[in-house]
Amino acid sequence: MTLIRLDDVSLVFHVRRHGRISLKEYLLNGVFRRRKQDSFTIQALEHIDLEVAEGERVGIVGPNGAGKSALLKLLAGIYPPSGGCRRVFGQISSLFDIALGFEMDASGWENIAYRGYLQGETPASVKDKMQPIAEFSELGKFLDMPVRYYSSGMLVRLAFAIATAIEPDILLVDEVLAAGDAAFQAKAYQRMRGLISRARAVIFVSHDIDSVRRLCDRVVWLDHGRIRAAGAPDDVIRAYLRQSAEDAGKKAA
């Protein structure tokens, strides 16, 4: 059963060169019929065809700026496609930008609750989850403190603990494994494996090629907003790494 379907999807950003337009500018341009094209057009994604069936774990690799995060956000429903059709059959759980969305003046405990509420939980259902999340984060007494005073490592542990305390249907993951110290990384990896095995479908973006190879059964190589190759992990990864080495060599020369 198909859970995700992207048909010829594209995503375009129009970014103004000098910040945002003001009402005055907008009216003046209208009055004097000036066509000030003072903006960048960024083609983030182009001609993306993707189909993910139940049980599939798809990895996405590519250089920086290829459009991987844009693709995930489009799948999550944060960006509407500029062209083409996006169809998702299931509940999306996303793990990206997990350090965002903290209420800085609230304590760790409260932030655990807030994240839960954003996902539609009630105080009753969140209460059961609080203790396991707290234990996973290993923050102990620090959870009583306002999050504003946490170190970046603590924030990332808490964010990861909260974000992964879900029962995912369709899981979208963007670079969340770079979290915490070595010991925590090992725990985090185990947790991710658990999540991935429980989810009905997973789309996994990472620069950690090893994780992609281990966790995914299909890999897509994204470059400059287009799908360059898709197929068996080893083949696609080999091609991608070869290309990356070539590019690095060219730049050094």
Added chain:
Amino acid sequence: MLGYLRKVWKVRFFWITLVRNDLRNRYRRSIIGVGWSLLHPIAMTAVLCGVFARLLGSDLATYAPYLLAGLVTWNYIVAVMNQGCQCFFVAESYIRQHPAPLAIYPLRTALGAGIHFLIGLAVVLVFTWCLRGFGNLPALVGLLPAVLLLFVIGCSLAVCMGVVNVLFQDSQHLTEILLQILFYATPIIYPAEMLRERGLATLVAINPLAALLDLVREPVINGRLPSLQAVGVGTAAAALAAAAAVAILWRFERRLIFYL
């Protein structure tokens, strides 16, 4: 539409918590806490009473509650419009991360401002009761539809201002200027009779804010249910604002993230 409201209801604990946090953070480091939001209209009332009561020849026992009720309601409108302008920027990190119906952010603004309004209203009632008592207690029931209409208008204004300010960032400044002008064009400091005597009755009749203020002031000050005209204008304004908010959300919600 119903599906949308259901989605908003689904994350109700999230926006309720945001409202609670807003209230808590606002007064975190102050001693009298919520008292600050009351001090402003009370102080303004005291000053304006001192200055204008004599000028307008009004009796203090009538003028002071009139002024306070007007100021508390006006402050609600101002808060909802100014904070509404910022509501999507303030919530940007949530919007970028987690798709949720965008209406929850203006809703949070309107609720926060609404709570301040209700507290202010309570103070007005206590104040009026101490100063002159209530001639007609049952008339206070008239406050309920007033509060309801104000809430609908508040949410709608927050939605409209929020979206417009994301699209055109100088809207906030324009709004502030507009509100300043409206403050003097609306019978807040002076009674509506002053405008009517000078042949400016239409100015009062078409000003929806004047009608809303009357909805609050009539039951409290005069012990009467508000006039049918005030109710009509107020309801029409609320309906119009709500329609505008729904239209704006319907048109811009999906693309709003591209403008943030």
